[in-house]
Amino acid sequence: MTPRKIAAFAIGPIGGALLGLITLPIITWFFSQEDVGRMAMLQVTIGFSTLLFSLGLDQAYVREFHEANDKPALLKRALLPGLFLLLLTLAILLLFGGTLANWLFERPDWYLSLLIVTALLAAFISRFLSLVLRMNERGLAFSLSQLLPKLVLIAIISGYVLLRADKSLTNLVLANTIALLLVCVVFAFNTRKEWIAGLRTSLDWQHLKSMLKFGMPLILGGIAYWGLTAIDKVFLRTLASFEELGVYSVAVSFAGAATILQSVFSTVWAPTVYKWASQGEGLENVHKVSRYILGLVVLLFCFAGLLSWVVTLFLPANYMAVQWILVSCLGAPLLYVLSETTVVGIGISRRSSFAMSAALIAFLVNLAGNWLLIPTFGAAGAAVSTCISFWVFFVLRTEFSIYLWKPMPRLLLYGYSALVVAGASAFTLYGETIYSFMLAFWCLLLVAALFSFRAEVREALGFVTVRFKKTVSG
Known part of the structure; x- marks a missing residue:
């Protein structure tokens, strides 16, 4: 393409x-x-x-x-x-x-x-x-x-x-x-x-039977992923109220801006990584891209934690809780994109059952999290549960990929991703009472990320500068 x-x-x-x-x-x-x-x-x-x-x-x-x-x-x-x-x-x-x-x-x-x-x-x-x-x-x-x-x-x-x-x-x-x-x-x-x-x-009934034989088993994996992304709303409808569901859906919609990254990256990534693999260049390039995406994910979480209050300028007073819930809602699209950079081994090995298993286990984690957190925290509990379950989803996809394909360094991946999930969860559940502490946390994490990914930031800025100069001169 x-x-x-x-x-x-x-x-x-x-x-x-x-x-x-x-x-x-x-x-x-x-x-x-x-x-x-x-x-x-x-x-x-x-x-x-x-x-x-x-x-x-x-x-x-x-x-x-x-x-x-x-x-x-x-x-x-x-x-x-x-x-x-x-x-x-x-x-x-x-x-x-x-x-x-x-x-x-x-x-x-x-x-x-x-x-x-x-x-x-x-x-x-x-x-x-x-x-x-x-x-x-x-x-x-x-x-x-x-x-x-x-x-x-x-x-x-x-x-x-x-x-x-x-x-x-x-x-x-x-x-x-x-x-x-x-x-x-x-x-x-x-x-x-x-x-x-x-x-x-x-x-053609015979061909239809063969298509059903291929497609029907995929429904289980699809339902597991649907549950991972949608069961929070079902639990809010059952265990809380439509008001809580309204607040939560608005927070999810604002966080949905991150799906821009998910959509564009997914369109480009799959054909590119399979081309690399066929040429024997897969692993080194996958490591490089995963570092870039990890750095971007951490930076986006930090900026969201520091600037989430901006959304309250555009919403009625009864949606003030959105500023706290929004940060955890970023977990689903951002951690999914991050997992796309580490899951390539499953696709290359054609072992789709492992991808379905990751979705199913993460779905069960989300079920338990929603059951435990929503009665106490409402929409905030749903956001935290989904964020944590997507981190589990990311870890499982990564580990399954390594098992089926090749090892990859993941200390930085798990360390930073766990930090942003923990920070987002605390911000969502208790941010209103510990706001000063959370601001300090996001600032320190931002500085640490800029230092850890300084080479990637420098290269990205250099690329943008060169493209801008070419555009202006052309």
């Missing part, structure tokens, strides 16, 4: 994250804290249903895309079984009136259930159609399909504010459903040749 294509794919996640930072404060000022929490449950449900009903066939589609002679037929085989099961399940749920909305929102409203069903269907279809753009390396179309719904959501919410519309859960769900429908329509338009051609093909 060329740098230009990588940049085209990166526009979507980067622009989406930035637009999300604009949308979020508007929503918190206009809608109630409980309704913001209810929307978090909708997002959790969308993620789980897309994962479960895909039957692993989305992964099978990616795996077989370049080998398939009839790609529209492959799309039909991947999409149709899960779509049929999802439609059947949702139709049965709608027969029970507002049951679905009651489960998610504690609002037994049939209209809300209908909106939820529409959102689930749109998200599911969009998942498969997005893969068509991705596998055909149509990065710009893929990115625009991600950006337009965010812009539409901003427009709808702004329209609510200007027209002084009812600040109801129904209007909030409606706005999000329209945005999801739009992305589905845009994806459908951009992939119309593929899916229209697929409609005319016959279904």
Whole structure:
């Protein structure tokens, strides 16, 4: 993949994250804290249903895309079984009136259930159609399909504010459903040749069975990772309140800006590291990149700890706790990126069961952490539990990779990552009472990191300076 294509794919996640930072404060000022929490449950449900009903066939589609002679037929085989099961399940749920909305929102409203069903269907279809753009390396179309719904959501919410519309859960769900429908329509338009051609093909049942045989085992690993990232919200919904869930979801959304790094790095890293490995250059380059990413992760945690108070300038008074919770919420995206630099041995050895085991064990740690911490600390407990479980996930992926491939130095990796997780946890749980101590901690850690990674900082600054001079002179 060329740098230009990588940049085209990166526009979507980067622009989406930035637009999300604009949308979020508007929503918190206009809608109630409980309704913001209810929307978090909708997002959790969308993620789980897309994962479960895909039957692993989305992964099978990616795996077989370049080998398939009839790609529209492959799309039909991947999409149709899960779509049929999802439609059947949702139709049965709608027969029970507002049951679905009651489960998610504690609002037994049939209209809300209908909106939820529409959102689930749109998200599911969009998942498969997005893969068509991705596998055909149509990065710009893929990115625009991600950006337009965010812009539409901003427009709808702004329209609510200007027209002084009812600040109801129904209007909030409606706005999000329209945005999801739009992305589905845009994806459908951009992939119309593929899916229209697929409609005319016959279904190859034998090939479908082989795709299911490949995809179904991947669901367990997918559910484990989904649980690792989403079970905190389920526990908050059960053991705390929608208000706590609202605060937590806002903190997670702000921390989601770090997913820019995750998205861009993941797009570039996988093909690059496998190329290195094939040329016998893997280990030395992996060490170098892991040091760079470790340094960046530590610096981002330090700056977040020192500057998290800035988010309170954009939020209502009842979201003041976000400044403390935010730092631990960075653990999920940042530690995941760090683990991507050390997990390469699992991919090279093709032992995916180890990756699934790491996700499953970390998920169980998160289950226990949420059960123990949420009753006492609420949203702060959920953030700390997820942060710690992602550190466990990072350590397990690293150790499994070393076991399957080659040893790597990890004293610095584990030392600094453990420090930032411990600091983030203390900051989230007790930062309000020991704020001066935490400021000193983040400052000292920042100085130590700048010293430890001085060569990497100097090289990065030199690279940026050279590129800037070339841009100016050119």
